[in-house]
Amino acid sequence: MISDPNAPNGGASGTPASLAGVTASNLRKDLRLEWRSKDAINAMLFFALLVVVIFSFAFDPTAEESRQIVGGLVWVAFLFAAIVALNQAWMRELRNQVLDAYRVSPAPANALFLGKAVGNFVFISVVEALLVPLFVVFYNLHSIGPTWQLVPVFLLGTWALVVVGTFFAAISLRTRSREVMLPLILFPISIPAVLAMVEATTMILTGTEAPKFWITLLLVYDVVFTTVCLLLFETVLHAE
Amino acid sequence: MYAIFGDNGAGKSTLLRVICGLARPTAGTVHIFGSGDRSAFTGRLGYMGHAPLLYDEMTGMENLRYFAGLYGISDSARCEQAITAVGLDPALARRVGEYSQGMRQRLSLARAAIHDPEILLLDEPFSNLDPGSARAMGRLVAEMRERGKTILVVTHQAAHLAEIADESLWMAAGRVAAWERGIAAADRALASAVLS
Numbered sequence: 001m002i003s004d005p006n007a008p009n010g011g012a013s014g015t016p017a018s019l020a021g022v023t024a025s026n027l028r029k030d031l032r033l034e035w036r037s038k039d040a041i042n043a044m045l046f047f048a049l050l051v052v053v054i055f056s057f058a059f060d061p062t063a064e065e066s067r068q069i070v071g072g073l074v075w076v077a078f079l080f081a082a083i084v085a086l087n088q089a090w091m092r093e094l095r096n097q098v099l100d101a102y103r104v105s106p107a108p109a110n111a112l113f114l115g116k117a118v119g120n121f122v123f124i125s126v127v128e129a130l131l132v133p134l135f136v137v138f139y140n141l142h143s144i145g146p147t148w149q150l151v152p153v154f155l156l157g158t159w160a161l162v163v164v165g166t167f168f169a170a171i172s173l174r175t176r177s178r179e180v181m182l183p184l185i186l187f188p189i190s191i192p193a194v195l196a197m198v199e200a201t202t203m204i205l206t207g208t209e210a211p212k213f214w215i216t217l218l219l220v221y222d223v224v225f226t227t228v229c230l231l232l233f234e235t236v237l238h239a240e
Numbered sequence: 241m242y243a244i245f246g247d248n249g250a251g252k253s254t255l256l257r258v259i260c261g262l263a264r265p266t267a268g269t270v271h272i273f274g275s276g277d278r279s280a281f282t283g284r285l286g287y288m289g290h291a292p293l294l295y296d297e298m299t300g301m302e303n304l305r306y307f308a309g310l311y312g313i314s315d316s317a318r319c320e321q322a323i324t325a326v327g328l329d330p331a332l333a334r335r336v337g338e339y340s341q342g343m344r345q346r347l348s349l350a351r352a353a354i355h356d357p358e359i360l361l362l363d364e365p366f367s368n369l370d371p372g373s374a375r376a377m378g379r380l381v382a383e384m385r386e387r388g389k390t391i392l393v394v395t396h397q398a399a400h401l402a403e404i405a406d407e408s409l410w411m412a413a414g415r416v417a418a419w420e421r422g423i424a425a426a427d428r429a430l431a432s433a434v435l436s
Contacts, residue, residue: 017312025309029295036297036335092295101293101351104260106283107310240263 019114022107026115033092034123040085044127047084051077052131056138066139071201074135075194078128079161083183085123086165089116090173099173102237109234117166117229124158144207153200153211156218160193163222167229170236193221241381241391243401246411252394253290255411256361259392260287272359283311286357290364292348296337300347301330304354311355322350326380342373349380360384360391366400374400 034040055073059065093099102112135141143150165186172181196218200211246252257263259270261278272281287293294303304319313319320330326346336344345365352360365381366374378400385391385404393401398408410418 017310021312021314022310025306029298029306032302033295033297096294096296097289097291098293098295100262100287100289100291101307102310103262104282104285104287105307105310106279238261 017105017107017111019108019111022111023114023118026112027118030089030092030115030119031122034119040088040123041126043084043088044081044123045130048077048081048127048131049134051080052134052138061139063140063142066141067144067205068202070135070139070141071198071205073139074132074201075157075197077131078124078158079187079190079194081127082120082124082161082165083186085120086162086169086186087179087182089120089166090169094173099237109237110230112237113166113170113229113233116170117163120162120166121158124162125154128154128158141205143205145204145211147204149204149211149215150201152215153197153204153218156215156222157193157197157200159222160197160218160225161190163226163229164189164193167225167233167236170233174239193218196221241385241393241401241404241406243398243405243408244392244394244411245396245398245408246417250411251414252411253363254414256287256363256392256394260285260361262287283355284358286352286355286360288348288352288360288362288365290367292336292344294336294344294348294351297335299335300328300332300339300343300350303336303347304351307351308354313355319354322354323347326350327376341368342370342376345369345373345377346380349377353384358389360389362391362393362395364394364396366395366397378404 051073059069061069093102165182168186168189169178169182172178172185175181196214200214200218203209203211203214244252244255254263258265259272261270261282269276270278273284275281295306298306300323301319304323305316308314308319323330326349328343328346328350336347339347345368349362349365352362362381365377369377374397381391381393381401382404385406393405395401401408405422408420408422409416
């Protein structure tokens with residue numbers, strides 16, 4: 001007998017699964033898969049480390065010059081590194097056509113999206129946490145503005161990259177050249193967020209003025225795109 | 241139990257994918273349990289694809305627990321029972337990527353049936369199996385039939401269903417070309433005659 005109809009929690013097939021429960025289950029699964037394969041983290045770390053080292057030697061900037069350029073360098077490094085994680089996140093669902101098992105289940109589509117987005121947020125945050133100290137060392141960085149303001153910039157900026165990236169990675173999943181397609185559609189739409197991240201980071205490091213406008217822009221960007229992605233993801237998931 | 245036969249490209253797998261909502265029909269609608277709304281019956285179907293639909297990096301139990309969660313089932317004992325029922329060891333620490341083809345197929349069947357669906361759609365459950373594993377898979381499918389489940393099986397290997405199929409249909413060019421009681425239509429010669 002495969003399953004017992006009298007078993008607890010379960011004879012009735014297709015009991016609705018909660019959004020929070022399935023999101024947590026998807027997140028646990030993605031963290032477990034990444035912990036075992038380390039595909040995304042290793043590739044992201046290697047790529048971002050390369051950017052830190054190469055630009056450090058190429059520019060050899062003074063402390064003042066560093067404060068001016070590091071905002072751009074940091075976010076370009078993380079943006080390109082994030083592409084690796086975003087592609088990997090959905091590639092796992094294509095192997096063995098596992099995504100089909102999710103599509104035929106009654107689990108909420110948004111739980112898959114949220115699980116992936118939060119998982120990617122964790123992976124990219126880990127890489128950021130490991131690389132920011134290296135940026136400080138290699139570029140001799142000393143922030144003139146309040147350093148704590150970098151925390152909301154990094155949190156909001158990383159979520160901006162992750163939420164839009166996870167959504168567009170799902171869209172490009174069924175295209176033939178998905179690795180090429182993702183940056184092509186992600187970069188243009190990320191421009192407002194990247195601009196805000198770079199400007200806010202530079203303002204904090206140089207201490208020229210308060211980055212309130214750019215942080216607000218990031219917040220609005222996050223809210224708008226998170227809402228749009230959640231509204232549209234079910235259509236993307238069930239598209240052929 | 242319905243056995244579905246046909247040459248490659250006849251539309252057998254597509255039929256199953258259309259029924260479970262993975263593909264849209266080019267014409268017509270699918271009604272199950274009197275409803276054409278997919279969300280009304282999605283949890284009452286179980287689908288075993290040609291691919292295993294399992295994560296290679298996780299163990300069998302980890303896979304089953306995850307997929308059970310998609311149906312709101314949080315009972316670990318039920319996953320253990322399902323995995324034991326298909327002849328696998330719930331405590332097996334090996335990841336699915338290291339399983340043999342037969343073990344993957346059996347775990348895939350357990351995954352498809354974990355939520356005790358009323359209708360099971362099985363796409364090539366006997367493919368790439370050695371004779372012993374194929375017989376074991378046939379017994380599992382027969383057991384499910386005995387429990388009153390409606391089962392649609394796409395296969396090229398009619399012999400495994402000879403004793404258990406109630407009806408069989410032969411597909412050609414996306415259409416049902418023959419429909420018989422028992423397994424008679426599985427006979428290619430007969431089907432060819434019907435087609436001609």
